[in-house]
Amino acid sequence: MSILKTCNVKYTYDGKKPVLKNISAEFEAGKIYAILGTSGCGKTTLLSLLGGLDSPSEGRVLFREEDILKGGLAGHRKHNVAFVFQSYNLIDYMTAVENVALTAKLAPLPVLERLGLTKEEARRNVLKLSGGQQQRVAIARALASDAGVILADEPTGNLDEDTAAEIMDILRECAHERKKCVIVVTHSIDLAQQADVIFRLKKGELVL
Amino acid sequence: MHVLKRTLLYVSRKWHQSLILFLVLLVVSTSVLTGFAILHASHTAAANLRRQLGGTFRLETDTDNPAHRKNLVSTDQYSATYYAGDVLDNDDIDEVMKTSGISEYSASIEAVANLKSGDGAYYDLVENGHGSHTSFPHMAAIGAWSSLEQCPYFANHLLEVTQGELITDDGTGQAVVSRELAMLNRVEIGDKLTLEINREVVGFEVPAKRQQCTFEIVGIFDIRGEQQINQYTLSRQLLQNRVFVDARTMLPFLRGCTEELGMPVGYDEITFSVDDPAEMDSILQSLQENEAINWECFKITVDNAGYQGAESALKSMDGGIRGMIFAIAAVGGGALVLLLGIWAKSRIHETGILLALGRSKGEILVQRLAESALIALLALGASWVCSGMAANEVGNRLLAQVNRQSGEETKKDSQYSGMPFSAADFDLTPVFSAPKVEELDVELSGDMFASVCAAELLIVLLCAGTAGISVMKTKPKAILTEYE
Numbered sequence: 001m002s003i004l005k006t007c008n009v010k011y012t013y014d015g016k017k018p019v020l021k022n023i024s025a026e027f028e029a030g031k032i033y034a035i036l037g038t039s040g041c042g043k044t045t046l047l048s049l050l051g052g053l054d055s056p057s058e059g060r061v062l063f064r065e066e067d068i069l070k071g072g073l074a075g076h077r078k079h080n081v082a083f084v085f086q087s088y089n090l091i092d093y094m095t096a097v098e099n100v101a102l103t104a105k106l107a108p109l110p111v112l113e114r115l116g117l118t119k120e121e122a123r124r125n126v127l128k129l130s131g132g133q134q135q136r137v138a139i140a141r142a143l144a145s146d147a148g149v150i151l152a153d154e155p156t157g158n159l160d161e162d163t164a165a166e167i168m169d170i171l172r173e174c175a176h177e178r179k180k181c182v183i184v185v186t187h188s189i190d191l192a193q194q195a196d197v198i199f200r201l202k203k204g205e206l207v208l
Numbered sequence: 209m210h211v212l213k214r215t216l217l218y219v220s221r222k223w224h225q226s227l228i229l230f231l232v233l234l235v236v237s238t239s240v241l242t243g244f245a246i247l248h249a250s251h252t253a254a255a256n257l258r259r260q261l262g263g264t265f266r267l268e269t270d271t272d273n274p275a276h277r278k279n280l281v282s283t284d285q286y287s288a289t290y291y292a293g294d295v296l297d298n299d300d301i302d303e304v305m306k307t308s309g310i311s312e313y314s315a316s317i318e319a320v321a322n323l324k325s326g327d328g329a330y331y332d333l334v335e336n337g338h339g340s341h342t343s344f345p346h347m348a349a350i351g352a353w354s355s356l357e358q359c360p361y362f363a364n365h366l367l368e369v370t371q372g373e374l375i376t377d378d379g380t381g382q383a384v385v386s387r388e389l390a391m392l393n394r395v396e397i398g399d400k401l402t403l404e405i406n407r408e409v410v411g412f413e414v415p416a417k418r419q420q421c422t423f424e425i426v427g428i429f430d431i432r433g434e435q436q437i438n439q440y441t442l443s444r445q446l447l448q449n450r451v452f453v454d455a456r457t458m459l460p461f462l463r464g465c466t467e468e469l470g471m472p473v474g475y476d477e478i479t480f481s482v483d484d485p486a487e488m489d490s491i492l493q494s495l496q497e498n499e500a501i502n503w504e505c506f507k508i509t510v511d512n513a514g515y516q517g518a519e520s521a522l523k524s525m526d527g528g529i530r531g532m533i534f535a536i537a538a539v540g541g542g543a544l545v546l547l548l549g550i551w552a553k554s555r556i557h558e559t560g561i562l563l564a565l566g567r568s569k570g571e572i573l574v575q576r577l578a579e580s581a582l583i584a585l586l587a588l589g590a591s592w593v594c595s596g597m598a599a600n601e602v603g604n605r606l607l608a609q610v611n612r613q614s615g616e617e618t619k620k621d622s623q624y625s626g627m628p629f630s631a632a633d634f635d636l637t638p639v640f641s642a643p644k645v646e647e648l649d650v651e652l653s654g655d656m657f658a659s660v661c662a663a664e665l666l667i668v669l670l671c672a673g674t675a676g677i678s679v680m681k682t683k684p685k686a687i688l689t690e691y692e
Contacts, residue, residue: 044689045685048685051564053563053564053683053684053685054683054685074563074566074567074568074569075566076566077563077564077565077566078565078566078567079566083565085688089557089560089561089564089688090561091558091561091562092558093217093218093221093222094217094221098217102562102565103565103566125221141565145565
């Protein structure tokens with residue numbers, strides 16, 4: 001049974017040229033999905049619609065078979081989904097623990113330690129951590145929120161190869177061991193190939 | 209994480225920004241509070257200054273009014289008249305002093321009389337050093353004063369009571385003599401001094417039983433100034449021979465002396481000082497409604513020059529302070545709007561992140577307001593202390609200015625410049641001592657502080673709210689896309 005679903009989702013900027021056309025897809029828990037596409041094809045827009053950062057021009061997004069508009073987009077973002085961004089989007093005046101605590105339903109420190117941060121690093125201001133460590137904090141924040149869906153937008157885009165591989169391992173572990181539905185948006189075929197299911201976004205349409 | 213914890217984290221971690229906002233709020237609130245304190249103090253200072261500048265009016269018999277004059281002598285060659293209307297007496301003083309706003313009075317009579325000691329022996333007078341040439345060897349000038357504190361000889365420190373005390377409003381049957389006269393006649397404080405007025409002194413017959421009035425010597429004075437004395441100076445014109453007595457006892461004595469003639473004797477004039485010269489008109493209006501005083505026989509002359517000279521300066525000071533408060537509030541308010549606007553814009557990214565994490569716009573707005581309110585409360589608390597210190601400093605300066613201005617006015621009034629003076633033509637206009645202000649009440653009242661706090665918090669919350677709302681109109685996707 002799908003945890004997240006899109007039904008004939010369309011999206012246009014200012015009612016002009018459509019970016020997304022009749023997107024219908026289903027996403028299940030325990031799997032990692034990759035949405036592959038070139039820059040500007042609408043990948044991030046689709047991810048934003050799935051995460052409730054924006055609403056579709058037409059069609060619906062369902063979480064556990066319920067329209068996310070029903071409980072409100074803010075509620076959907078707070079309870080159902082968690083984001084991991086390319087530029088981490090951490091709050092710069094907080095430590096790693098405090099950033100994770102922003103959404104935490106689970107204790108932040110064990111989550112951070114499980115992702116490889118020491119206690120000392122966890123209590124450091126996030127700007128004093130490396131890029132890889134900051135992305136781990138972002139993932140920890142997503143995990144600690146205990147949301148069913150993790151939406152990752154180019155999560156390794158700013159990282160070197162080794163660190164990128166480590167991050168993908170973590171995301172895979174989130175899907176397979178923690179039974180999260182992980183959706184990764186990327187333009188990297190190598191990264192996409194590590195997913196269980198790969199969607200391609202071409203000319204506004206999503207194909208397997 | 210609770211909104212209050214995020215508030216505390218932001219205020220403490222972004223301390224540079226918090227400090228700037230704190231300082232702006234501190235400066236604005238301290239300036240406004242100090243401004244209000246100065247305004248309040250300036251009103252007190254103005255009231256003190258007015259009191260120090262003083263205002264007096266003179267009540268005198270209208271001797272020029274022909275309706276009250278009678279013929280004394282009338283022949284073909286010439287005629288002479290005398291004033292036969294009501295004269296000013298102690299009852300008139302009591303009636304005038306009933307009027308609200310009048311603080312003091314000064315009444316005096318100049319006379320001459322022979323001086324006698326308690327055992328009836330005539331006093332010897334101090335010689336002028338150029339040879340005696342008077343045919344009245346015991347006759348001295350008598351100054352009868354309601355209070356010697358207002359007598360210019362004593363007020364200007366030409367004479368100083370160095371033993372005993374001055375004659376004050378309450379005194380009756382009291383006299384003050386010079387040290388030289390006391391030593392020459394071997395009298396001291398507590399001894400009796402009798403004034404004698406007879407035909408030899410005034411040129412008309414005085415009933416025997418009314419010729420004398422006895423006083424007790426209560427003070428002995430020394431002469432501090434230098435007198436102009438030459439061969440034409442009469443002994444009785446020397447200050448050493450001058451005797452001061454209380455007017456309340458002297459007036460009935462003089463009246464008794466002239467009763468047979470039917471010529472009324474009273475105070476030529478009585479000078480009254482008012483608490484606040486700004487109220488002079490209303491005081492006089494109220495006074496003239498008193499029907500116990502015969503206004504057909506008396507006239508009033510006002511001396512309010514000191515206050516009128518300072519009035520425009522006091523008004524311009526008040527206007528200047530109000531303008532300053534308005535300017536500070538306007539500039540401070542503008543600075544706050546600008547600062548909080550910049551602050552809100554610099555936090556668009558943070559807003560986007562919090563929105564992406566599912567925080568509601570209302571919760572984010574509450575955090576912004578709580579941050580501003582927390583800093584504003586700290587700044588207001590500090591401004592209470594700062595403005596208290598500033599107000600004290602301003603108070604001291606205002607006090608110094610008030611005392612300086614008052615001192616200048618007093619100096620202008622003072623006749624004695626250290627140069628030798630002549631007792632014969634000395635101006636005996638009474639001098640009312642200005643009350644010296646030791647402390648100026650420049651304080652911040654709780655009401656004033658509460659008003660400024662409420663106004664400033666409202667402005668801060670409005671500014672923070674307006675700035676926050678405008679930023680949060682943007683969709684979270686648009687914000688985060690901008691920062692990707």
